[in-house]
Amino acid sequence: EKTLVEIIDDNNQINLAKYINYVSAPQAGAIATFSGTTRDTFEGKTVVELRYEAYVPMAIKNLKSICSAARSSWDLHSIAVAHRLGIVPVGETSVFVAVSATHRADSLDACKFLIDELKASVPIWKKEVYSDGEVWKENPEFLERRLELGKDGGCCRRKIETAAHDKKSCCKPKVKVEEAID
Numbered sequence: 742e743k744t745l746v747e748i749i750d751d752n753n754q755i756n757l758a759k760y761i762n763y764v765s766a767p768q769a770g771a772i773a774t775f776s777g778t779t780r781d782t783f784e785g786k787t788v789v790e791l792r793y794e795a796y797v798p799m800a801i802k803n804l805k806s807i808c809s810a811a812r813s814s815w816d817l818h819s820i821a822v823a824h825r826l827g828i829v830p831v832g833e834t835s836v837f838v839a840v841s842a843t844h845r846a847d848s849l850d851a852c853k854f855l856i857d858e859l860k861a862s863v864p865i866w867k868k869e870v871y872s873d874g875e876v877w878k879e880n881p882e883f884l885e886r887r888l889e890l891g892k893d894g895g896c897c898r899r900k901i902e903t904a905a906h907d908k909k910s911c912c913k914p915k916v917k918v919e920e921a922i923d
Contacts, residue, residue, distance in 0.1 A: 742809075743764075743818065743820070744808045744819070744820045744821075745760065745763050745819075745822070746805055746808065746821075746822050747823045748795060748800055748824055748826060749823055749824065749825040750826060750827070751828070752828070753825070754825070755825055757774075757776065760821035760823055760837055760839040761774065761839050763819060763821045763839070764821050764841035765819075766818050766819060766841060768818060769818045769819070769842060769843065770842075770843050770844060770845070771841065771842050771843070771844055771847070771848040772839060772841045772848060773839070773841075773849045773852035774837065774838060774840075774852065775836075775837070775838040775852050775856045776834050776837050777834065777835050777836040777837070777856070778832060778833060778834050779791045779829050779830060779831045779835060780831065781832075786871040786872070786873065786874075787871060787872040788831060788869060788871060789831070789870045789871060789872055790830050790831065790870045791828070791829045791868065791870070792827065792828055792829070792867070792868040793826045793827060793829065793866065793867055793868075794826065794866045795824070795826055795866070796864040797826075799864050800824070800863050800864050800865055803862055803864065804824075804859065804863055807822075807855060807859060807862070807863070808820045808822065808855070810858070811840070811854055811855055814851070815847040815848075815850055815851040815854075816842055816844075816847050817840060817848070817851055818841040818843070819839075819841045820839070820840050820841075820851070820855070821838070821839040821840075822839075822855060822859070824837075824863075835867075836856070838852055838856050838859075839852075840852045840855065861885070
């Protein structure tokens with residue numbers, strides 16, 4: 742099985758060509774990719790940057806497990822997944838998934854599965870930094886998974902309050918906002 746999983750250190754960009762080249766093969770008629778990039782606005786706020794933190798050993802273990810699950814569901818040639826840590830400025834890539842397969846349906850379906858599962862279960866945390874504050878974000882996929890598992894959203898008997906999840910937007914839930922001090 743040809744699988745590459747990497748967590749990229751602070752201040753290093755993800756080299757998209759590296760991962761596309763990794764999954765390329767003569768027998769692969771399809772390569773599907775997903776590139777998650779930092780956008781410049783969210784709900785009318787100016788986004789300055791994203792900041793990512795992770796528990797790296799567990800993140801890598803979870804990513805490898807997700808890749809194995811994808812292989813058991815689709816006929817895949819190669820998989821590459823990279824996630825960046827630290828500060829990710831507007832316009833730069835924070836997560837990249839590349840999947841190759843003989844046929845496009847397998848590569849497209851597996852690519853979607855991989856990014857959705859990554860967001861639902863891998864211990865990587867995102868802080869969105871605005872021009873007037875910042876907020877730690879929970880992924881909607883994580884919230885949905887927590888509901889499926891019957892979790893109340895807390896650990897150590899603490900309840901985490903989140904805004905209502907709106908299916909029309911990918912990023913509605915918020916955990917805590919810290920306003921910038923002038």
